[in-house]
Amino acid sequence: MTVNILDVSLRxxxxxxxxxxxxxxxxxxxxxxxxxxxRYFEVSHGDGLGGSSLQYGLSATDELKLIEAAAGECTTSEVxxxxxxxxxxxxxxQAAVKAGAKMVRVATHVTEADVAAQHIQLGRELGLKTAGFLMMSHMASVEEIVKQASLFESYGAEIVYVTDSAGAMLPxxxxxxxxxxxQTLQCEIGFHAHNNLSMAMANTVAAVEAGATFIDGSLRALGAGAGNTQTEVMVAVLEKMGxxxxxxxxxxxxTANNVIAPIMQQPQEITGGSLILGHSGVYSSFLLHAQKAAKQFGVHERDILKQIGKLKAVGGQEDLIYEVAQDLAR
Known part of the structure; x- marks a missing residue:
């Protein structure tokens, strides 16, 4: 069986x-x-195209220039x-396609696939490999995920991803x-893991054995929270499995050792904060925001994250982190 690896180090x-x-x-x-x-690797702001902003974090370099730089090196790979x-x-x-993108993954909260119809349809019209990406998949029942994934497929998605954005799942x-x-869809199935509970590799193996054919990883595990399934390790494990x-x-x-490692600001590891992300089911990209808010308001990042988990915050609610920190400081 062939497994398609998509690397997310650059996103x-x-x-x-x-x-x-x-x-x-x-x-x-x-x-x-x-x-x-x-075959595929992802390039864009961490929160996707158009993500460079005060709320999500400003990019040092325009993402279209990054896409162009990556596409210029591709002979067999695709951006x-x-x-x-x-x-x-x-x-x-449309601008990303002009810069060289060949694939798009349209991401929504796990219960909101219906907001993606026009974007998935546009991806297909532009000739892109087009996927639906169900973020925070731990927050919905199996039945709800089937319902939402079926919507993605009906819009034209060629792949639907189960996305463990919080690193909260078990195998x-x-x-x-x-x-x-x-059992339900005709399209291919993908899986994206985070390592906040140290389960990324185990969850990836579980996904492949259950029939997923598109799997995400990042070199040196470079990613939000405690990072993703480590691509080079994943390749070795999958090869040993046949x-x-x-x-x-x-x-x-x-490439991991000579290119990615020197870029990293610190080793990717499971800190107390990233562990709380997985334990409380909090979006992995919230970690750095929580650390910044904790320093600003003189409270502990884990207290912020624990409260964010209770509030069931999702991507796009980063402002809530600072409100919670302010309330805790009072």
Whole structure:
């Protein structure tokens, strides 16, 4: 069985480096992944196209320049982008295609797939490999995920992703969701993990064994929270399990060590804050915002995150982090 690996180092990893990627860094990473045979890798602001803002974090370099830099190094690889309706627009997607994007993943909260119809349809019209991305999938029942995934497929999605944005799932949760989608949908199924409970690799293996054929990872686990499934490790594990990835492991390790590692501001590890993300089911990109708010208001980041989890906050509610911190300070 062939498993398609999509690397998110240059998108999810943007959160970890505070959206400070340079065109040269992206170019070198793209060159290495292309040489290693990574079929797809994602390039954009951490919160997707159009994400550069005061609320989500300003990008040091325009994302269209980063997409152009990456696309210029691709001979066999293809550049993917993330688009969250309400943050990115159809115009942003059209501009990304002109810059060299060949794939789009349209992301919504797990119960809001209906807001993505026009964006998925546009992706297909533009000739892109088009996927639906169900964020915070731990927050919905299996039945609800099937319902929302079916909407994505009806709009034209060629792949539907179960996305563990909070790193809150256990392998049985992943297996139940992937199996249910395999039994219901005709399109391919993908899985995106975060490592906040140290379960990213186990969850990835569970997804593949349940029938997922598109799997995300990031080199050196560079991503929001405690990071993602580590791409180079995942390739090695899948090869030992007998799956085909089409990736040169040695080339991938060299890119991880020589290109990605020097970019990282700190090693990707499970800190107390990232552990609370997974334990409380909080969106992984909230970690740096919580750390900033904790310092600003003199409270502990874990108290902020625990309260955010109780409020069931989702992506786009970053302002709530500062309100909670202010309330705790009082």
């Amino acid at each position: 999810d990893g943007s959160h970890s480096v505070r959206h400070a990627f340079t065109a040269d860094q992206v170019r070198e990473a793209a060159k290495g992944m292309n040489a290693a045979g990574v 993917a982008v993330l688009l969250i309706p309400g943050i990115g627009t159809k115009g942003d997607l 049985k949760d992943v297996t139940e969701r992937i199996c249910a989608l395999k 799956y085909e990835t089409g990736i040169d492991l040695y080339e991938l390790i060299d």
